[in-house]
Amino acid sequence: MCRAPRDERTWPIDRCRGIQRATMFISRKAYNAAKTVYYSAFRAFLYVRSAIHCAIEVVSGSRYSRVPPPLLRYKVSESFDIRLFLIVGQRIAESIERELNKAGTSLSRMNSVLDFGCGCGRTIRWLIESFPHTRFCGTDVDTLAIRWCQENLRGSFRTNRATPPLDFANAEFDCVYAISVFTHIDEWHQLQWLAEFRRLLRPGGYLLISLHGTGTMERLSMQEAAALRSQGILFMRSSKLHGIHPEFYHTTIQTKEYVLQTWPAFFEIVSYKELGLGYQDLVLLRRA
Numbered sequence: 001m002c003r004a005p006r007d008e009r010t011w012p013i014d015r016c017r018g019i020q021r022a023t024m025f026i027s028r029k030a031y032n033a034a035k036t037v038y039y040s041a042f043r044a045f046l047y048v049r050s051a052i053h054c055a056i057e058v059v060s061g062s063r064y065s066r067v068p069p070p071l072l073r074y075k076v077s078e079s080f081d082i083r084l085f086l087i088v089g090q091r092i093a094e095s096i097e098r099e100l101n102k103a104g105t106s107l108s109r110m111n112s113v114l115d116f117g118c119g120c121g122r123t124i125r126w127l128i129e130s131f132p133h134t135r136f137c138g139t140d141v142d143t144l145a146i147r148w149c150q151e152n153l154r155g156s157f158r159t160n161r162a163t164p165p166l167d168f169a170n171a172e173f174d175c176v177y178a179i180s181v182f183t184h185i186d187e188w189h190q191l192q193w194l195a196e197f198r199r200l201l202r203p204g205g206y207l208l209i210s211l212h213g214t215g216t217m218e219r220l221s222m223q224e225a226a227a228l229r230s231q232g233i234l235f236m237r238s239s240k241l242h243g244i245h246p247e248f249y250h251t252t253i254q255t256k257e258y259v260l261q262t263w264p265a266f267f268e269i270v271s272y273k274e275l276g277l278g279y280q281d282l283v284l285l286r287r288a
């Protein structure tokens, strides 16, 4: 990984010159073929590791109660580690409340909150415990993750399609949050969902979204970095988790400038915190 001090004029291109030089000597075809073989092996091995973890957790009687099975955990945290799954979820939950507190509000004052792309409940499980008087709903395209939430967590959980609408009434929520979801969907899907969140939020309601900002990009090629700089948003396909995640689910990086220019068409921007959520930026928005 090439690391250089950030220079706004040349960054991020200067970061990537090392990778560029290395890959110049390998033909694109050979590189793609090797990647396909590697990804297929990676996916097969992932299922094997998941089965082994499952067996170990069952036989050893995991000391953690009510944690989702390994593959569901992997899909949200790219790790089988139970402690990591729990700690990261708890920290995200704390960050959500902290951001709302800074804006002068709290989940405890809200009637109804939606976790969009809740997965197997890594974040919402903590909020349900901390704010027992608030109604929490979670939705996701992942049917198995939603079924696990329905069977194991308090709150209301539904499966949704890749595009809007969601099956909720206009202005039904005081707050919607989407953690690590816009990091994976393209611009067209993002804009569809922003419009839908505006429909779902009451006037004055809050929307919290995490995204991959420019601080997270370390492996972009020169062409990708240039595309990001000119378009403000870059959607990168990868077949690494093909069949594990849906077809539309890849990686998106976007610049702060893009967000500040585009999203005010839907919401007032309250704050933009670079790397506000570990490797992701955190944007707090408000419905006018």
Ligand SMILES: C[S@@+](CC[C@H](N)C(=O)[O-])C[C@H]1O[C@@H](n2cnc3c(N)ncnc32)[C@H](O)[C@@H]1O
Binding pocket: 075, 076, 077, 092, 116, 117, 118, 119, 120, 121, 122, 123, 139, 140, 141, 142, 145, 160, 161, 162, 163, 178, 179, 180, 181, 184, 185, 249
């Ligand atoms: C990296 S996981 C994060 C899960 C959860 N937000 C968390 O932080 O633990 C991304 C989640 O977004 C979900 N997702 C992606 N696109 C979606 C869409 N269009 N509608 C609902 N969920 C979606 C995925 O199925 C996955 O569960």
